[in-house]
Structure formats: C-alpha cells, structure tokens
Amino acid sequence: GNSVTQMEGPVTLSEEAFLTINCTYTATGYPSLFWYVQYPGEGLQLLLKATKADDKGSNKGFEATYRKETTSFHLEKGSVQVSDSAVYFCALRLYSSASKIIFGSGTRLSIRP
Amino acid sequence: DAGVTQSPTHLIKTRGQQVTLRCSPKSGHDTVSWYQQALGQGPQFIFQYYEEEERQRGNFPDRFSGHQFPNYSSELNVNALLLGDSALYLCASSQDAGTVNTEAFFGQGTRLTVV
Numbered sequence: 124g125n126s127v128t129q130m131e132g133p134v135t136l137s138e139e140a141f142l143t144i145n146c147t148y149t150a151t152g153y154p155s156l157f158w159y160v161q162y163p164g165e166g167l168q169l170l171l172k173a174t175k176a177d178d179k180g181s182n183k184g185f186e187a188t189y190r191k192e193t194t195s196f197h198l199e200k201g202s203v204q205v206s207d208s209a210v211y212f213c214a215l216r217l218y219s220s221a222s223k224i225i226f227g228s229g230t231r232l233s234i235r236p
Numbered sequence: 237d238a239g240v241t242q243s244p245t246h247l248i249k250t251r252g253q254q255v256t257l258r259c260s261p262k263s264g265h266d267t268v269s270w271y272q273q274a275l276g277q278g279p280q281f282i283f284q285y286y287e288e289e290e291r292q293r294g295n296f297p298d299r300f301s302g303h304q305f306p307n308y309s310s311e312l313n314v315n316a317l318l319l320g321d322s323a324l325y326l327c328a329s330s331q332d333a334g335t336v337n338t339e340a341f342f343g344q345g346t347r348l349t350v351v
Binding site: 228 | 240267269271276277278279280281284291292294326328335336337338339340342343344345
C-alpha cells in the first residue's frame, strides 16, 4: 500500500543546531511529497513540497529533496530556532488519488534556547 | 480572510451518542476534506466533499458520514460514538482538489473526547 514512515521523536536540539528529520515513503504510483508543520494550538500548515524526482522544496530555511532512488524526502535546516519547535509531518499525494493526503505519524521537535 | 474555521473547538460526548462537527472553508474554496488525528499520530483521511457529493472516502466505517452545503461549508457526523473516536478532527479546504498540487488549507480542528 501507500505509506509514509518518519523518524520517531521527540527530537530535542539546542538553538542553532543542524536539523535532519528522516522520511521515507512507499507508493504504488508517482507521488508528490510534502512537509507540514503543526505549531502548538494551531492547524497544519504546508511547509514545503516537491512534485518530481530531484526537486528541492524550501521554505523558512527548511529544505527537502525528492529522492526517488531511495524513496526519501528528508527535512533539513542548517540552524534551528526556538520558534521552530513544533510537530512535523511528512506526507504524500498520488496523482491517481489526489483527494487524499497520506501522512506520517509526525516528529515532535523541541529547541532549547 | 478568515481561513478555514471549525466549530466547536472542544467537545465531550458519551459513548453511544451522536456528534456533528462543522467546517467553513477558506474564501474561494469549493472542496472540503475531513481527517481524524488520534493523539500522537498523523491525520487519517476520512472523506472529501466536492459539489455537495462525497468524492473519495478513506477506511472509516459508515458511522462516519458527511454533508456539504451549497455555500461549500461542511458537516461531519459520527453516530454511535466509541471511546476510540476520541481524536482531533481536522477540516481542510482547497479549490477543486482533483489535482495533486492543489494546496489544502487546514483548520485548527475540533477536539472530540468520548467518555
């Protein structure tokens, strides 16, 4: 079936540290890939996306590259801030079933000042 | 622009009861999707409504039903509530979500607790 697996949290880092959150996927078709962020008390927000292999999505200093050969879409940021503390979800959508977003289980990130 | 609004924000129901959750989509959006997010899990797709019809459905029992009104707002109904239905219910709106690159905007959710 179609699914997303992401590293379990929580992840705790010091401010200005380098961040990587791993995400791999299984898909029967050719997916578009997404990272969503959920800040405390807020709804999900789209952070970045990539629609084809080797595309790099980026936003607010975060980046992720669509790697078809390794079926991965790891999230990275060079220097995290306290305000980045949130839950991050990797997700995919298939062209054959575009209505549905398939999410991973989420990774909680906490940044220490 | 008010974005996607959901009501109520919190709700406590007893096992066996029925509940209705409401969603108003972002201005200009005509498609509404519903997701269930259990504690510590990612959201799970329940169904999507477009042009007042259910377009696609996830793996949820018939106890979960919905409706879309002519003004594009939507309701999610859950009958015969179980303890396991306790979750955050998220509504997402978009413009004709038939394409994979149409961005979905999420509301803050309704926290349902079944006791």
